[in-house]
Amino acid sequence: MNEWLTAREIAAEALPDMPETERGVQILAARAGWDERAQARKRPGQGGATEYHASLLPVLAQVAYRQKHMVVERPVAPVKAAPDTSLTDRAQKERDARLAIVAAFETFSRGLQLGYATRVQVFTDKFNASSLTIEPWVREIVPSLSKRSLARWQSQKRDGKINALGHDPAQARKGTGVLETANGGAVRSFMLALIAHQPHLSGHHVRTLCRSEFGDTLKVVSKGVETVISMPPVRTFQHALKGLKASHKVELIKLTNPDRYRSHLAPAGVGMLRHVTEPNQLWQIDASPVDALCVDGRHSVYACIDIATRRTVWQLSRTPRASAVALLMRKAILEWGVPQQVTTDNGSDFVAEDTQRLFLSLDINPDASDAYSPEQKGHVERVIKTFQHDVGPLLPGFVGHSVEDRKAIESRKSFAQRLGETEAVTFSVSLTGPQLQKHIDDWARLIYQHRPHAGLDKVTPFAKAQSSSTPVRYVAERALDLLLMPVAGSDGQRIVTKLGIRIDGYHYMTPTILPGTPVFVRMDPNDAGRAYAFAQDGAEFLGEAICPELSGLHPETLVRAAKEIRGELVDERTRNLKADMKKLAKGSSLIERALEVARRDMPNVVPLPKREQVHSTPQISAAIEAMSERLNPSKPLDPAAAAAHRRLIEEMRAEDEAELIASTEAILEQRMAEVEAERTAHLPANVVALPETPMERYRRALMYRERMKTGALSAPDAMWLGGYVTSAEFKAQSAIHEDFGDAYLS
Structure with missing residues (x-):
């Protein structure tokens, strides 16, 4: 239907409420101001007459024009339905007919200056009165049209539910047959199991087996009422079997012919590679x-x-x-x-x-x-x-792709001709x-x-x-042939002994490989007396292995050559080792080297003096007496003299201890004076330094601890630290530090 018309074409249509001459249409257009609207345009090409859109026509003229030229048919580019394999051919035709009617109504309504209800009323009236041009197949499926149906179809199309427009009465009744619903669906399940177990069963066979399973009557529920009926005839079973085989085709093929399912129906994985x-x-x-x-x-x-x-x-x-x-x-x-x-x-x-x-x-x-x-x-x-x-x-010698093909080839000759023939003669093998x-x-x-x-x-x-530019990884032919050689035994693993490598009861001599070496062995398929030894992972070639008995060589000659090669190999490997052993013997002894290393490993820590206490037992006193008597046997000590001697020894020890303590205190006092001097060195001469606070002493103790870890702490500082860490002040400062963290030190 043409939407753009010239004045001459409008007059030729003889529409109601419109002039019947070209001049009359032009006068109407000028009076109504059509030329000034967007619905008016110049026709392209020579002449350039003015065209008017059909929406400028009066309503009655628009309706008459659309009725005259509109055809209810399948759209040129129909709306693509959502994939739904459940739609039958009948449902698809009904869907397409309803879509054609909706498309025709949208075309009819376009530009029509009427309300929606009026447009629907006019369209349905003209559709039912056969005033519209409708294709026969659409009229056959939709003989009459109501306003409610048209509105519902528009709504379903607008919501994307295109397939909902399709309806198949036969499909609606699917699954409601007597055999499909009998005994709560048990008969249907039993029939499926029968044809899956034996696909060649006939309807008569299935009916007989159902009588054996369920008896001569079946229970059927119709409109909520359960009734008992006699076993249906064979014809009913034949129809039911046909429907079951069609609706469960894939499942039955998977159960009865797995190979055909895998080759024809299973997902093929297109595009996986x-x-x-x-x-x-x-x-x-x-x-x-x-x-x-x-x-x-x-x-x-x-x-x-x-x-x-x-x-x-x-x-x-x-x-x-x-x-x-x-x-x-x-x-x-x-x-x-x-x-x-x-x-x-x-x-x-x-x-x-x-x-x-x-x-x-x-x-x-x-x-x-x-x-x-x-x-x-x-x-x-x-x-x-x-x-x-x-x-x-x-x-020549083709036997076919299957047993059936083979039989067909054999049948080209009569049985009498094939009698006594070999297979090669029958199939022309050459x-x-x-x-x-x-x-x-x-x-x-x-x-x-x-x-x-x-x-x-x-x-x-x-x-x-x-056309590919990808580099190709090539391997030398000789190397590839070697990798393809068979291995010795089942895994190719062997241990070299002084006799060589033992393979299948023979010894293969390996003069270039030292005894005790694990090897991976490949056999030369062209020379039984030759093998190739590699490292266990096959990534390093170690040498050839020769068997005298299988290679045709005299064993004595081969052994002599092997000894010479082995001797040269061992000499070469031990030459540098012997020189190093001589150098080692001329230098310091091993114990001296070990002690030197131990001295280097000693920590740089000065042990603090320990308090001493005289330990005495009767046995120790008797031993002292005996030693004193041995040192001066001419003057035996009486008990009083011995007691005086013991007191003298104790006094000497006390004096030594007092002297040690005094010297330690002197060292500590000297070091404390040095620390105090270092602390006040940066102060002006007229400023008096305050005594060191507990906080400062605690910080100094932490600093000395860090120095001790690196071995940079002097003996006086170590002695001071050893005494300070046992004091109550250090313990109190440590407790506060633990509670408040490093923020306490700042």
Whole structure:
């Protein structure tokens, strides 16, 4: 419907309350002042006649014009419904019909100078009178329209509840059937369990089993009243089974066919590896039997795919084994470089110690997927399927992708023709393993890597790899071959003895490695008499190990050479040691060196004199008497003389103690005088210094304690501190300091 009209077009419409000539419309427009309003504009192009918006027309003319040209149809750009998989086709059609009516009413109301209630009344009247142009499918779904319904639909659209406009009567009755509600839903649950346990049960089978479980009658509740009915006929069970299989399709497939559920219905994880954008950031490896026979049997093919570029490398093997994984890794690394991470499954060939040791040696992060979860390495699973379907049918000896395919190939010949034939003749087997390997490598190099890949936005794997500027980590081929060599025994760990390294009952001589050294040993697959010894972590090469019996050398010759090499090695390592021992013997003795260190470690502390008290016992007195008699045996002491002698000794000790105390007090007095002089040195001559306060003495004691920790405290200060810390003044000052903290000292 055109909203902008010229005077000629308005006159041609022959609308009520409007002139029927172009001049009459122009006079009306001039009288009503239409040219001065925003609803008037010049038509673009040659001529430039004035156009008027339909909203300038009188109300009756507007209604007639919209009725004449408006069509109730599906909007050109319908409102996108919120995702709701519960809507059936019938509900979606009803929703779209109601949305078309609401859109038509909004178009009808636009610019109409009428109240909302009047516009609704006019629109519904003309809709019910079939005065509006309505598409047949809308009229079929909504034959009549009420003002209340129109208002409700507008409200639901405005609130975003678009799907609420859809209604399916059949869907409303869903789940209310006799068998679905019988016995409180127990019959329905029993039927679901039956078809999950055995999907091939017919309606007759299910009815018979329900009779066995619930009897010949069922309890049904209708409008709140419970009634007993006879077991429904087989036809009812057939309809119910069809509905249950349709409404519980996913659950039943998961229970009855887990593989199909995992491959078709389980979440696929699209975009989970979008962070992998650079070559060699992540590889995936897996193996599968080739769908073709060779003259030497059926082989398995190991596939390695680089996720970022989708490049592939393939390796055939007669049986799954760790050595095949090692050869695949060697082939891929020499061609692409070293990856950061490799994802495998939990097969014995992938979790073997040799495989894990190879990953560790090359600084590759191994990542094993969960058991029975092929979707976690879906890229390599998919490329193997591509290989099987793209290459397999072209190979002589193709046996099909499944048992059904194999039977179809066998059926191309009659049983009489196949009678007595070998499998190789039946399937036209002619390729050897190496020939098949060459065909696979050529396919990957010439076809697959130059085929546009959907996962790379139609870019080929070759072009994707060439466009990357990421540096590639390469390994020397010889070093890689050495890392791929098998280890000795199960773990490769050995201890060197004087006879060398013992491996499988043979001794491998190691003249360059001293006895007692733990080593990690790799065996040379091309020379049984040669091995390579490394440090236990494999990060340092220590030397070769040669077995005389297996290498073809004369044992005596090899032993003589080993002794010479070992002698030179020991002499070289002990030469500097002997020189140091001579220097040590010429210098100070070891005890003198130890005592010197002990003197340096002694703390710089002067021990304070201790109070002495004469200790005497009868035995000590008798010993003194005996010593006195021994020193002067010609003059035996009588008891009185002995007592006088003892008094003399005690007086001498008292005098010594008094002398020591006097000297200590003199030292302390001298030091106190020095401290007092230091304290008053900065005062003017005419100022008399006050005596040292308890606070100042306490601060000085703390300062002396800090000096004692560093060994910088003199003997007089140490003697003063030792006496002061036992005084009542120090204890009182310490208590105050503890209560008020360091703020007390400021």
